[in-house]
Amino acid sequence: MPRRMKQQADVAVTDGRRLRGDKSRAAILARAVNVASTEGLGGLTMGTLASDVGISKGNISILFGDKETLQLATLDAATEIFVTKVVTPALRLASPLERLRYLTDGWFDYVDSRTFPGGCLLYGTANEFRARPGRIRDRANHHRTAWIRLLTATVRDGQEAGQIRDDVDPDQLVFELTAFQSAANTAALLGDQPAFVRARRTSRECIAAAAGRPPARRKNPE
Amino acid sequence: MPRRMKQQADVAVTDGRRLRGDKSRAAILARAVNVASTEGLGGLTMGTLASDVGISKGNISILFGDKETLQLATLDAATEIFVTKVVTPALRLASPLERLRYLTDGWFDYVDSRTFPGGCLLYGTANEFRARPGRIRDRANHHRTAWIRLLTATVRDGQEAGQIRDDVDPDQLVFELTAFQSAANTAALLGDQPAFVRARRTSRECIAAAAGRPPARRKNPE
Numbered sequence: 001m002p003r004r005m006k007q008q009a010d011v012a013v014t015d016g017r018r019l020r021g022d023k024s025r026a027a028i029l030a031r032a033v034n035v036a037s038t039e040g041l042g043g044l045t046m047g048t049l050a051s052d053v054g055i056s057k058g059n060i061s062i063l064f065g066d067k068e069t070l071q072l073a074t075l076d077a078a079t080e081i082f083v084t085k086v087v088t089p090a091l092r093l094a095s096p097l098e099r100l101r102y103l104t105d106g107w108f109d110y111v112d113s114r115t116f117p118g119g120c121l122l123y124g125t126a127n128e129f130r131a132r133p134g135r136i137r138d139r140a141n142h143h144r145t146a147w148i149r150l151l152t153a154t155v156r157d158g159q160e161a162g163q164i165r166d167d168v169d170p171d172q173l174v175f176e177l178t179a180f181q182s183a184a185n186t187a188a189l190l191g192d193q194p195a196f197v198r199a200r201r202t203s204r205e206c207i208a209a210a211a212g213r214p215p216a217r218r219k220n221p222e
Numbered sequence: 223m224p225r226r227m228k229q230q231a232d233v234a235v236t237d238g239r240r241l242r243g244d245k246s247r248a249a250i251l252a253r254a255v256n257v258a259s260t261e262g263l264g265g266l267t268m269g270t271l272a273s274d275v276g277i278s279k280g281n282i283s284i285l286f287g288d289k290e291t292l293q294l295a296t297l298d299a300a301t302e303i304f305v306t307k308v309v310t311p312a313l314r315l316a317s318p319l320e321r322l323r324y325l326t327d328g329w330f331d332y333v334d335s336r337t338f339p340g341g342c343l344l345y346g347t348a349n350e351f352r353a354r355p356g357r358i359r360d361r362a363n364h365h366r367t368a369w370i371r372l373l374t375a376t377v378r379d380g381q382e383a384g385q386i387r388d389d390v391d392p393d394q395l396v397f398e399l400t401a402f403q404s405a406a407n408t409a410a411l412l413g414d415q416p417a418f419v420r421a422r423r424t425s426r427e428c429i430a431a432a433a434g435r436p437p438a439r440r441k442n443p444e
Contacts, residue, residue, distance in 0.1 A: 038353035042264060118353035123408075127349040130411035131260035131340035141412050175405070175420050182408065183401035186345075189352035190363050198397050 025063050027053050032074040033081070037118030040128045041071040041136060072139055078121035079143050086110055087150070096157035097164060097211055103151060104207060107181055108200040111188055122147070123185040148174055155210070168210045177203050247285050249275050254296040255303070259340030262350045263293040263358060294361055300343035301365050308332055309372070318379035319386060319433055325373060326429060329403055330422040333410055344369070345407040370396055377432070390432045399425050 031052050036044055046067060050057040064070040086106035093099045111119045118124060126144050129137040151174045158164035184199035253274050258266055268289060272279040286292040308328035315321045333341045340346060348366050351359040373396045380386035406421035 040262070040264065040350060042262065124349060124352075126412060127346060127408050128262060130346075130408050137412070141414075144412070172420070172424070175417060175424070179401040179405035179421065182404045183397070186349050186352050186404065190348060190359070190366070192363075195397060198394070199401065202394070202397070 021063060024053075024055055024059060028055070028060060028063065028070075029074060029077040032070065033078045033121060034116055034118075036071075036074050037078070037116035037121050037124065039118075041074060041125055042128060044071055044074060046070065068135060071136055075121065075125055075136070075139055075143070078116065081115065082110060082120070082122070085115065095163065096154055096161050097207075100151070100154045100158060100164075100207060101204075103154065104177055104203050105200070108184065108196075108203070111185060112196070119185045119189050120181070123182055127182075148178060151177060158211075164210050165212045173206060173210055176206055180206075243285060246275075246277055246281060250277070250282060250285065250292075251296060251299040254292065255300045255343060256338055256340075258293075258296050259300070259338035259343050259346065261340075263296060263347055264350060266293060266296060268292065290357060293358055297343060297347055297358070297361055297365070300338065303337065304332060304342070304344070307337065317385065318376055318383050319429075322373070322376045322380060322386075322429060323426075325376065326399055326425050327422070330406065330418075330425070333407060334418070341407045341411050342403070345404055349404075370400060373399060380433075386432050387434045395428060395432055398428055402428075 028049055031049055032044055035049070035052075044067070046057050046060045046064075049070075050060050060070070064073060086103060086109075090099045090102040090106060093102060107120070122140065122143050125136065125140045129140055152170045155164055155168065155170035155173055159166055159168065159170070180199040180203050184196045187193075187195035187199065250271055253271055254266055257271070257274075266289070268279050268282045268286075271292075272282050282292070286295060308325060308331075312321045312324040312328060315324055329342070344362065344365050347358065347362045351362055374392045377386055377390065377392035377395055381388055381390065381392070402421040402425050406418045409415075409417035409421065
């Protein structure tokens with residue numbers, strides 16, 4: 001075989017392998033995010049994933065290295081799905097207040113529609129690894145902080161645009177919104193749907209109150 | 223040996239064994255609640271506990287049966303410690319409003335003082351097993367519901383005593399208080415102390431607002 005053709009053939013083989021590798025990687029992660037959402041990232045095992053997806057355990061090792069790298073990739077994959085489903089469409093909206101509403105309601109839709117059977121993997125992992133220093137805790141904290149910063153920046157944009165009252169403390173509002181999400185993620189999966197519905201409604205009321213529009217936030221709606 | 227003396231000796235042997243059994247059980251659970259608070263109930267292993275406490279793995283099996291029974295006993299033991307440290311002293315207070323304040327502030331003290339290195343095991347377990355039907359999820363839900371009911375009943379008592387405004391919805395107030403705890407339990411251990419402090423302050427402000435006294439709840443304290 002002439003050298004040039006041999007090189008082209010090599011490239012084709014490598015591309016083929018990479019393509020198959022990418023496909024396998026995607027298939028493994030698609031399964032891993034589902035398993036981790038119910039069992040936790042700690043519940044992932046390469047052996048079980050391999051048999052679920054129908055590839056060899058050795059190939060999972062080649063693709064991901066060690067278990068921790070697989071766990072990090074799983075958390076990143078879940079975050080990417082959340083970004084695609086909720087964050088990206090929200091960022092297309094010109095109005096900061098509409099963006100804030102979309103991000104907040106979008107999170108509840110994302111959990112309610114069981115994008116993953118165990119709800120939001122980020123809140124799950126932040127809790128699961130809260131007291132275990134290491135790369136997974138750092139990554140969970142990184143994504144958690146990014147979410148908080150995105151919401152806070154959106155509130156500030158809303159204030160600059162005159163859509164959110166100046167006397168609203170963005171950190172306080174976002175603390176409350178994320179606390180309701182934290183509670184809702186557990187409640188929804190524990191079968192406490194009323195608490196999930198209440199969390200969503202309270203979030204909407206908090207945003208409406210911050211925007212200075214009805215419905216005003218009330219402890220006991222009339 | 224006369225029959226009666228033999229019986230007494232048997233009782234003494236049995237009592238001695240039971241005493242040693244109780245002591246071993248307590249030692250294992252004291253270690254287990256600490257391990258589970260950071261690693262999760264899923265992170266408990268009879269082998270590691272046995273070597274930590276210095277007894278044989280066989281003896282742990284005799285005392286607890288299977289792993290799930292050990293996990294349930296660990297969750298119950300942590301709950302009992304919380305009841306002893308926070309609930310029992312609160313229930314001694316005659317004023318419902320003082321009881322509500324004690325229960326709420328007591329929860330933050332309990333986490334802040336690292337009674338367990340990983341914070342509140344109940345919030346941790348409710349999240350860990352939220353999507354895994356079974357005895358542990360049921361037990362976590364049982365304790366979670368008991369905590370919510372205790373707080374709700376205390377708010378109602380406060381309303382009957384004229385200490386909490388009649389227009390306060392007890393379910394809404396307790397939803398908010400427990401949401402702040404859920405967020406604080408993760409934040410504290412992730413090193414986000416400002417969020418933990420904010421959760422405590424917001425809880426106090428919610429209760430003060432429900433009692434109709436200053437400091438009124440503000441988004442942006444002056």
